Amino acid sequence: MARTVLSLQGVDIFQNKHKVLSNVNLQVKQGEFIYIIGKTGAGKSSFMKTLYADLPLTEGHGTIVEYDLRQLREKDIPYLRRSLGIVFQDFKLLPDRTVYGNLHFALKATGWTEKEAIDRKIEEVLDKVGMRTHIQKMPHQLSGGEQQRIAIARALLNDPDLILADEPTGNLDPQTSVEVMELLKEINANGKTIIMVTHDYALLLKYPYKTLKCDDGTLFEVVYKTT
Ligand SMILES: Nc1ncnc2c1ncn2[C@@H]1O[C@H](COP(=O)(O)OP(=O)(O)OP(=O)(O)O)[C@@H](O)[C@H]1O
Numbered sequence: 001m002a003r004t005v006l007s008l009q010g011v012d013i014f015q016n017k018h019k020v021l022s023n024v025n026l027q028v029k030q031g032e033f034i035y036i037i038g039k040t041g042a043g044k045s046s047f048m049k050t051l052y053a054d055l056p057l058t059e060g061h062g063t064i065v066e067y068d069l070r071q072l073r074e075k076d077i078p079y080l081r082r083s084l085g086i087v088f089q090d091f092k093l094l095p096d097r098t099v100y101g102n103l104h105f106a107l108k109a110t111g112w113t114e115k116e117a118i119d120r121k122i123e124e125v126l127d128k129v130g131m132r133t134h135i136q137k138m139p140h141q142l143s144g145g146e147q148q149r150i151a152i153a154r155a156l157l158n159d160p161d162l163i164l165a166d167e168p169t170g171n172l173d174p175q176t177s178v179e180v181m182e183l184l185k186e187i188n189a190n191g192k193t194i195i196m197v198t199h200d201y202a203l204l205l206k207y208p209y210k211t212l213k214c215d216d217g218t219l220f221e222v223v224y225k226t227t
Contacts, residue, residue: 002029004063005162005193006051011060013046020046024060024219026212028195030161033188035204036197037222038214044197047214048166051195052086053077065161082110085155085163085192089170091147093139099126099150100135106154125153129183145176152183156192163187165196174202181207 006028013021020043028034036044049055051064053072062069065083067076093102103122112118126132129149139147148168155163165184169177181203188194198204204211211222 002031004028005030005065006195007061007063009061011050011057011062013043013050014055014058015046019217021214021219022217026219028162028193030193031188031191033185033194033207033209034196035209035211036195036214036219037199037204037211042214043217043219044214045166047219048164048195048197051164052084053080078110082158083160083162085152085158085160087148087151087155087163087165087168089167091139091144091151091171093147093150093154095139098136098138099131099142102139102150103154103157106157110158121157125156128156128187129153143176144172145179148172148176148180149183152180152187156187160192162193162195165194167197167199169198169200169203177203178206 004027006026008024008026011024012019013024024047036047038044046055050057050069053069057069064080067080072080094105097105100122103125104118107118107121112121122135123132126135129152131146131149131153134142134146139150142150168184169180172180177200184194184196185207208224212219213222
């Protein structure tokens with residue numbers, strides 16, 4: 001049976017003292033693809049931030065890829081993030097270095113030291129996202145879709161079990177969004193679990209996966225009517 005990569009029981013999500021979501025209960029198994037939807041301010045990003053420990057979990061129980069979010073110490077956070085792949089709407093590439101430099105920096109920051117292993121890993125992830133020929137380009141020489149592919153390559157560097165993507169197509173046109181979605185779909189088909197925040201209903205229709213909605217302070221599964 002597929003193992004559980006995320007388990008939340010009776011979790012409340014806070015922004016400072018303000019409760020954004022109450023009593024979140026969720027089990028995510030290895031290999032699932034899950035959307036998080038909901039209107040602006042509903043709590044989607046706060047939910048994701050709690051998963052990668054940018055916001056503390058103070059109520060309820062939560063485990064994510066082997067880490068207990070309640071027991072997490074400050075020094076555990078980099079290790080937790082190393083076992084997650086995190087992708088943002090605005091790519092967050094370092095503007096002052098090449099694609100190679102960006103990926104090299106991320107590997108060094110997560111403890112990689114050996115040059116040959118680093119170079120092999122960089123080529124491997126660039127192959128996965130179809131960007132190997134762009135290895136010496138600067139971010140500003142790439143389109144939005146290409147930058148997001150590099151950000152996805154960066155998220156794959158440490159072979160994470162779970163990828164958290166907060167509106168990864170939010171800055172992209174519809175065609176480029178579909179291309180990035182095809183890439184995420186392929187990554188998911190290769191066994192990675194993906195939790196993705198989106199506002200893009202066209203993508204939900206084209207790529208139907210389990211969908212959770214943030215609304216009125218709760219997170220619940222959306223059941224689509226088939227008639
Ligand atoms: N840094 C912060 N400090 C205090 N309150 C915040 C902070 N960030 C967000 N909030 C509040 O928490 C609530 C949830 O915000 P959140 O960013 O999680 O929503 P969202 O669903 O991701 O919205 P969007 O679709 O606009 O990104 C909102 O009421 C917001 O005003």
